[in-house]
Amino acid sequence: MNMIMQIPVPKDISLPLPLPGGVLMGILIFSFLLHILFINLMLGSTILTFWFQLKGLKDSDYDVLAREIAATITVNKSMGVVLGVAPLLSINVLYTIYFYSANAMTGYAWISIVPWVALAFLLLYLHKYTWDRFAGNRSFHIAILSLPMLSFLVIPFIFLTNINLMLFPERWNEVHGFLSALALPNVFPRYFHFLAASLALTGLFLFIYFGRKTYTPAHAFNRLQQADLQQMMLNLTLGATGSQLIFGPLLFLTLPSKGVSWSLFFVIVGGVVFALAALVLMWRMQVSGNMAINRRFMLIVASLTVTVGFMGTGRHIYRENALRTHKELMAARTKTHQEAAKKAHENLPLPKETQELLSTINPGQELFQSHCAVCHAAATRLVGPPMTEASAIYAANPEALKKWIKAPGRKRPDYPQMTGFPQLTDQQLTDLSAYVLGNKWN
Amino acid sequence: MDFPIFHLDFMGNRMLVAVIAILHVVINHGLAVGFIPLVTWLEYKGFVINERRHADGHAWDELARKLMFIGFIITTTVGALTGVGIWFAASLANPASIGSLVRVFYFAWFTEWIVFMLEVVFIMIYFLTWKKSVTSAHSKLRHIRFGLALSIFSWLTMAIIVAILGFMMDPGNWLSKHTLLQGFANPIYLPQLIFRTPVAMMIAGTFILMATLYILKKDSPIKREAVKTVSAWIMRWTPIAAVGAFIYYWQIPRMMIGNLPVAIATQQFQDWYNSLLWVGVFAIAVGFIVSGSGFFFPTRLPRPLMVIPVVVSVLFLGTFERIREFIRKPYVIGNYMYANGLLADDYPLYQQNGLLSESTWSGICTITPENELQAGENVFAISCTRCHTTHGINSIVWNFERMYGAGQPLNPDAMKAYIKQMHNVRTYMPPFPGNDAELDALVAYIIFEQKEPTTLEGAQLRGPSLFGNLDRKVTN
Numbered sequence: 001m002n003m004i005m006q007i008p009v010p011k012d013i014s015l016p017l018p019l020p021g022g023v024l025m026g027i028l029i030f031s032f033l034l035h036i037l038f039i040n041l042m043l044g045s046t047i048l049t050f051w052f053q054l055k056g057l058k059d060s061d062y063d064v065l066a067r068e069i070a071a072t073i074t075v076n077k078s079m080g081v082v083l084g085v086a087p088l089l090s091i092n093v094l095y096t097i098y099f100y101s102a103n104a105m106t107g108y109a110w111i112s113i114v115p116w117v118a119l120a121f122l123l124l125y126l127h128k129y130t131w132d133r134f135a136g137n138r139s140f141h142i143a144i145l146s147l148p149m150l151s152f153l154v155i156p157f158i159f160l161t162n163i164n165l166m167l168f169p170e171r172w173n174e175v176h177g178f179l180s181a182l183a184l185p186n187v188f189p190r191y192f193h194f195l196a197a198s199l200a201l202t203g204l205f206l207f208i209y210f211g212r213k214t215y216t217p218a219h220a221f222n223r224l225q226q227a228d229l230q231q232m233m234l235n236l237t238l239g240a241t242g243s244q245l246i247f248g249p250l251l252f253l254t255l256p257s258k259g260v261s262w263s264l265f266f267v268i269v270g271g272v273v274f275a276l277a278a279l280v281l282m283w284r285m286q287v288s289g290n291m292a293i294n295r296r297f298m299l300i301v302a303s304l305t306v307t308v309g310f311m312g313t314g315r316h317i318y319r320e321n322a323l324r325t326h327k328e329l330m331a332a333r334t335k336t337h338q339e340a341a342k343k344a345h346e347n348l349p350l351p352k353e354t355q356e357l358l359s360t361i362n363p364g365q366e367l368f369q370s371h372c373a374v375c376h377a378a379a380t381r382l383v384g385p386p387m388t389e390a391s392a393i394y395a396a397n398p399e400a401l402k403k404w405i406k407a408p409g410r411k412r413p414d415y416p417q418m419t420g421f422p423q424l425t426d427q428q429l430t431d432l433s434a435y436v437l438g439n440k441w442n
Numbered sequence: 443m444d445f446p447i448f449h450l451d452f453m454g455n456r457m458l459v460a461v462i463a464i465l466h467v468v469i470n471h472g473l474a475v476g477f478i479p480l481v482t483w484l485e486y487k488g489f490v491i492n493e494r495r496h497a498d499g500h501a502w503d504e505l506a507r508k509l510m511f512i513g514f515i516i517t518t519t520v521g522a523l524t525g526v527g528i529w530f531a532a533s534l535a536n537p538a539s540i541g542s543l544v545r546v547f548y549f550a551w552f553t554e555w556i557v558f559m560l561e562v563v564f565i566m567i568y569f570l571t572w573k574k575s576v577t578s579a580h581s582k583l584r585h586i587r588f589g590l591a592l593s594i595f596s597w598l599t600m601a602i603i604v605a606i607l608g609f610m611m612d613p614g615n616w617l618s619k620h621t622l623l624q625g626f627a628n629p630i631y632l633p634q635l636i637f638r639t640p641v642a643m644m645i646a647g648t649f650i651l652m653a654t655l656y657i658l659k660k661d662s663p664i665k666r667e668a669v670k671t672v673s674a675w676i677m678r679w680t681p682i683a684a685v686g687a688f689i690y691y692w693q694i695p696r697m698m699i700g701n702l703p704v705a706i707a708t709q710q711f712q713d714w715y716n717s718l719l720w721v722g723v724f725a726i727a728v729g730f731i732v733s734g735s736g737f738f739f740p741t742r743l744p745r746p747l748m749v750i751p752v753v754v755s756v757l758f759l760g761t762f763e764r765i766r767e768f769i770r771k772p773y774v775i776g777n778y779m780y781a782n783g784l785l786a787d788d789y790p791l792y793q794q795n796g797l798l799s800e801s802t803w804s805g806i807c808t809i810t811p812e813n814e815l816q817a818g819e820n821v822f823a824i825s826c827t828r829c830h831t832t833h834g835i836n837s838i839v840w841n842f843e844r845m846y847g848a849g850q851p852l853n854p855d856a857m858k859a860y861i862k863q864m865h866n867v868r869t870y871m872p873p874f875p876g877n878d879a880e881l882d883a884l885v886a887y888i889i890f891e892q893k894e895p896t897t898l899e900g901a902q903l904r905g906p907s908l909f910g911n912l913d914r915k916v917t918n
Contacts, residue, residue: 008802008803008906008907009802010444010445010802011443011444011802012444013538013541013542013545014785015542015545015546016545017545018545018546018548018549019548074518074566074570075566075570078518078522078562078563078566079563081522081523081526082522082526082555082558082559082562082563083559084526085525085526085529085555085558085559086552086555088526088529089544089548089551089552089555092533092540092541092544093544093545093548096537096541096544097444097445097541100445100533100537100540100541101445101446101537101906103448103530103533103534103537104445104446104447104448104534104537104900104901104902104906105446105901105902105905105906106902107448107534107900107901107902108902108903109902110530110534110902111458111527111530111531111534113530114462114523114524114526114527114530114531115523117523118519118520118523118524121518121519121523122515122519122520125515125519172446172905172906173905173906173907174905175905175906176903176904176905177902177903177905178902180905337788337791337800340791340795341785341787341788341790341791343791344790344791344793344794344795345787345790347790347794348790370863370866371863371866371867373859373863374856374859374860374862374863374864374867375845375860375867382856383845383846383856416844416845419867419868423869
């Protein structure tokens with residue numbers, strides 16, 4: 001018993017998967033990366049907007065820059081949310097037990113995401129559409145933005161905690177609410193890795209956004225040139241990607257060892273190699289000062305895309321490794337359970353015996369026992385009036401009794417309403433009323 | 443049983459799902475399905491007027507844009523989040539059944555997601571390209587065409603989602619009729635659509651009427667005409683909504699008899715059904731009065747009073763929407779899984795070996811006088827909490843007191859007899875899944891709860907294990 005209390009092994013959902021597991025995993029990895037890309041852009045752009053608006057207090061060009069960046073958030077945040085449904089569906093199918101268990105254990109935090117994100121989005125709009133109105137009161141305007149920004153900085157913890165918690169069923173018994181789940185190892189390194197990725201991707205995205213040939217700022221800059229903007233964004237990507245050289249190993253080294261394997265190691269190293277290549281290319285671009293979106297730049301984008309692909313796959317490999325043993329235990333438990341359930345069916349009385357047993361009893365009596373006796377006794381008040389009283393009312397009128405049983409009215413003020421039985425067939429009603437009226441109550 | 447049990451001991455889990463779902467429907471109908479066609483219509487009027495009177499045409503266009511701004515803000519925030527939120531809430535409330543349904547309906551939900559995503563994308567495009575569209579007549583016309591296409595698309599989205607819902611309300615058929623098209627053949631499908639379409643238009647009309655009065659200044663030259671136009675819109679859709687509501691009202695019991703005989707049995711259903719007529723008549727009357735006064739006295743509508751039609755029409759939709767609450771059945775998947783998340787096939791095992799010893803999170807194998815209350819609580823948590831609370835909404839104590847008299851001490855023998863037969867008497871409840879010792883424990887627990895109300899905390903607070911909440915002995 002104590003063993004079970006330590007490593008709980010639930011039974012799995014016993015319906016088949018709607019698609020082969022491999023296909024679902026492909027859908028999961030791909031749709032998740034797409035979703036998280038937009039979430040990264042949403043978070044990164046919000047932080048940048050905030051940062052540049054602060055700088056804008058001294059130099060109005062930065063306020064203009066903040067405004068340009070803020071304009072991109074609207075679309076990215078909406079895409080981030082709606083694109084989240086596909087990976088949510090897929091993870092629900094693939095890891096039903098693990099994911100839903102984690103959700104339940106962090107339930108309040110988990111459901112709070114819905115109103116919280118909605119509110120953060122509303123504040124974000126408020127900020128975006130009051131740029132001119134609060135021209136004279138920038139600090140207040142920035143304060144509005146700080147709320148959605150802080151929300152976007154905190155809410156990822158809820159997701160990460162869930163995704164992390166689902167990997168460690170052996171520790172579920174230590175969890176009492178969201179905060180204790182947050183304290184499990186690895187949530188924080190994951191968080192910083194994610195944060196740095198958000199800034200890196202946002203830099204890359206804005207580099208392209210500002211570097212488009214057709215780009216014209218909606219509000220004029222005094223001093224900053226297109227190339228300056230690009231330079232800043234390239235710096236950001238460079239710095240943030242570089243910082244992953246710290247956060248990445250930190251994350252890898254703090255991963256609980258149960259899911260670490262050589263294949264994981266090689267996939268991660270593969271990703272790192274491409275990231276290093278991208279870093280070198282970005283560094284050279286930075287030194288050369290040529291900000292054109294050309295083939296060399298596309299090579300950077302391509303390398304980083306490959307890195308992200310590797311990391312997304314690595315994440316999945318870790319998850320599969322970490323859960324392998326538990327999944328096997330769960331499959332075994334599900335199997336023994338199904339066999340036990342089958343045996344239990346064999347222990348049931350055979351239908352033939354039941355039939356014989358039934359035929360010895362009057363069908364009306366049988367129905368009365370299962371449907372009416374819980375509320376009606378022969379001569380005493382139970383939930384309903386005693387049958388001596390009730391049957392007398394319909395002594396000569398079985399049809400009215402049938403009608404009452406089907407859809408009872410409301411008669412005695414000191415009794416509750418009787419339940420109706422519209423599900424009974426006419427034959428059953430006839431048997432029942434024959435029994436009620438024919439039986440000697442008392 | 444296999445999942446840690448999330449539980450809201452006051453509002454109940456179903457209420458959480460219902461609140462999010464109804465909010466989503468109101469936003470979807472009132473601020474997308476019915477909203478976009480009217481906004482497009484106003485934009486089109488601006489375009490036509492623009493040729494004769496430029497300034498007025500521009501004012502119309504601005505009005506339409508500002509209205510769309512409101513629709514855009516709300517649909518992409520609260521609308522989108524409640525859409526996702528239905529998932530979050532439903533899988534907290536009943537993970538075993540959603541976990542099974544998601545395997546059965548993966549493609550249906552994937553389809554639903556794709557139309558949902560496209561709708562959000564199109565709404566963004568429509569609103570965010572508005573300012574650019576005023577540069578030339580050509581681009582304005584293109585923008586209006588896009589609005590028209592979007593109107594049709596959001597209506598189709600609704601039509602598809604209603605079908606998916608219809609299909610899922612009857613999941614008993616998923617094995618035999620393994621196609622989504624079945625959803626369109628559901629007897630309630632057409633009545634629902636005939637009801638929802640005009641009601642969406644009507645609700646959106648009342649939203650827009652109120653917003654228009656706030657957006658346009660008192661001396662705006664187009665105010666008179668704009669209020670008249672919106673009122674005429676409401677006036678046209680109100681009688682159609684009345685017919686739709688009546689068809690729906692008339693069809694519900696027929697559908698329920700065919701499909702879900704049990705719902706009819708509840709007193710609540712009868713009360714609800716009787717109130718439908720009154721709510722319907724009231725909402726239609728308000729619709730006529732408001733649109734009539736808007737049409738004939740467009741300059742005299744008092745702004746603050748315009749919340750009334752908004753509230754009434756939301757109530758109208760919400761009341762009809764409640765039917766989903768009545769689609770209660772003992773099974774979530776016909777003959778396969780009960781609404782408490784337990785498999786029908788596992789029942790004999792549980793009834794022979796005991797529910798608790800088979801459950802993942804209870805840890806109680808044999809019931810002793812020492813752990814009886816605790817065991818009873820665990821049995822309650824596993825087999826009743828998906829629908830009942832201890833003392834909140836649909837409270838178990840209240841339900842028993844209603845039968846045996848409020849404030850009276852409950853009689854354990856009568857309760858046991860009832861619970862053993864509860865699936866016969868109240869057909870929407872699944873049969874009791876445990877053995878006799880567990881039934882005794884459950885009854886002891888409920889009686890204890892009557893005497894000493896104690897909150898039952900869910901896994902979100904106490905952790906997954908059902909162990910150690912009530913280690914008191916029954917004292918009597």
